[in-house]
Amino acid sequence: MNCFCMDMNDICKLYGKRLYQVTYCITRDYYLAQDAVQETLIKAYQKRDTIEDPEKIGAWLSAIATRTAIDIVRKERKLNERTASHIEIETTNIKMDQNIEQEVEVNLLKEQIYQAIDSLSLDQRKVFLLKINNGLKEKEIAILLKLNQNTVKTKIYRVRKQLKEMLIESLSA
Secondary structure (H helix, E strand, O other), rough: OOOHOOOOHHHHHHHHHHHHHHHHHHHOHHHHHHHHHHHHHHHHOOOOHHHOOHHHHHHHHHHHHHHHHHHHHHHHHHHOOOHHHHHHHHHHHHHHOHHHHHHHHHHHHHHHHHHHOOOHHHOOOOOOHHOOOOOHHHHHHHHHHOOHHHHHHHHHHHHHHHHHHHHHHHOOO
């Protein structure tokens, strides 16, 4: 049975909000999240024959949305690295009530965290972002990525440990 027997409008109505939430958690940008949802629906429509269980269409769409949003963030990061740093500096100047030095330290720490996350393998990053950004439980991640639940728990533990070590190392340098 083809789960796309209902038209795309019905799928958008049923899953649009969920897909937007997933993509927004990753992109942190309204327009990028909207783009990611549209790309997700296009990809899903093109691959509609590959879904094995129509009951799991929501999880299938969420997985596509997660990967699509991550790809969009990577592209945007490469294109707008300089622009982002200028915007952060301007934002820092606007916030008069906070100490400039503290704001710079916070921005540097955020940058180090993002760099540490980017240095993870794609497999590790997927599990970590589904846990942290989307707030999914280990069992949900396991189902979504078709992994054993204990494997997911181990990956999350190792990623957190690795990120902690990387941040401690970069802060002590």
